[in-house]
Amino acid sequence: MLVNTRTVRIEWGDCDPAGIVYYPRYFEMFDTSTAYLFERALGMTKRQYLAAFDFIGFPMVDTRARFSFPTRYGDDVVIETTVKEFRRSSFDVHHRLLKDGAMAVEAFETRVWSARDPSDPDKIKSRPIPEQVIARLSAGGREA
Amino acid sequence: MLVNTRTVRIEWGDCDPAGIVYYPRYFEMFDTSTAYLFERALGMTKRQYLAAFDFIGFPMVDTRARFSFPTRYGDDVVIETTVKEFRRSSFDVHHRLLKDGAMAVEAFETRVWSARDPSDPDKIKSRPIPEQVIARLSAGGREA
Amino acid sequence: MLVNTRTVRIEWGDCDPAGIVYYPRYFEMFDTSTAYLFERALGMTKRQYLAAFDFIGFPMVDTRARFSFPTRYGDDVVIETTVKEFRRSSFDVHHRLLKDGAMAVEAFETRVWSARDPSDPDKIKSRPIPEQVIARLSAGGREA
């Protein structure tokens, strides 16, 4: 599976009065990391791939994160992101957030490929993940 | 166990371009809900109870959320929060986020009662949860 | 002009490592306060009034805030919000954020009533503010 690796600077505004990352900010970093994994696999920004495949995104249905040690503003952390498994319309993502090579946070996501319900645009429906998307994410080797 | 129930309005700024809550915002709501449960049990704001018990908070070590259906700006949701289990220095919190009585999101947290390490104020150490805190959270009946 | 007054609890997650509100959070509070002023004037949530008047909102074109003293988690602040002036499609909003009766933050906004451009749904165009909206916001006395 393709692994996307990116470096993220922890900012002052990510941290709470204890001086460590306010943990909901990690979920923002992971959501962006998943978007970047798809961007890299598909060679399109999220805006472009939502249009190209005519869907509204891959809303989260289940996510879990384990926090081993805190990170602080000024830290540069590395986030490694990959899809662990594809099913018909859902898929599992795995993130490892590393500081100086040690895993500070590990996260798991299950998301569903989703589109507006044609019969009710206020509703969201799952859709089969396109073959091309699975192929592109399954291929790639491990690179920075 | 004491259950704290509060109503939260989903705001425009909580939602993403798909028009639904950007899921990291739910974790902010849950973090605040846990703080309110303690506030209610102890009769002090978070600022007051951090000072009274001389600790820096209860950082997250593990959290999971399951999303059954999305919520949108203008929705008033109810969040029910309770501690499921106390151990020596860690404890488990459970949240149910309801819209019109149906559970949209369920979340689980494991947190650790923590203080600055006296020998290195840059480090954080777990501490036993005070008996008084456990007693207050274990007591209370279920109220709005 | 109608004045909307609401109380906001400053939360742990609103604050930075200095222990005071991270100032971008104030703009979230003000954006929500403007939405609530309209909600109160029109008797509809933002979701409802966007649909009723067929527009996409009132994006900001100019905003300024002055910070007199910081607020901290656990503080309950009061935000008073009113429209200062309506023009054809733009209007000015004024917010006062008070702690214990003293003004901690004052903010000014100029916003534009906006809709999707019918000839290009990716574009946003200004629209005249409906008379009914101006009437409702101009009326009301000052209440909590």
Place this chain on the structure above:
Amino acid sequence: MLVNTRTVRIEWGDCDPAGIVYYPRYFEMFDTSTAYLFERALGMTKRQYLAAFDFIGFPMVDTRARFSFPTRYGDDVVIETTVKEFRRSSFDVHHRLLKDGAMAVEAFETRVWSARDPSDPDKIKSRPIPEQVIARLSAGGREA
């Protein structure tokens, strides 16, 4: 004066249901941009320079932003940041946020160099800006 220039990707989570940046997020970008300007001038991360100069930061006292056109997720914008004027303990910052060379947002800040009040650590006091800091920020040419 030194100008710091950085490229920022607008993310999905920065945008609201209208599909454009939720404007409080711009203030987060600007706050980080100011921190980066100082980081570059001083050759230290924010964590390091707060420690080196023994202060708690430069809280905002006045900020204004003007929004010319919206930006959207997937956009790569450029933020140019510089100090316009130093006074004894306060200073003015100017940001230009550009998309494809056109200025989408312009922002102004007045901040105060601040430290804990030695007689009451809950209070914050202004302090003279160190000469060395002014010298470093005044020097530099304009570079990417």
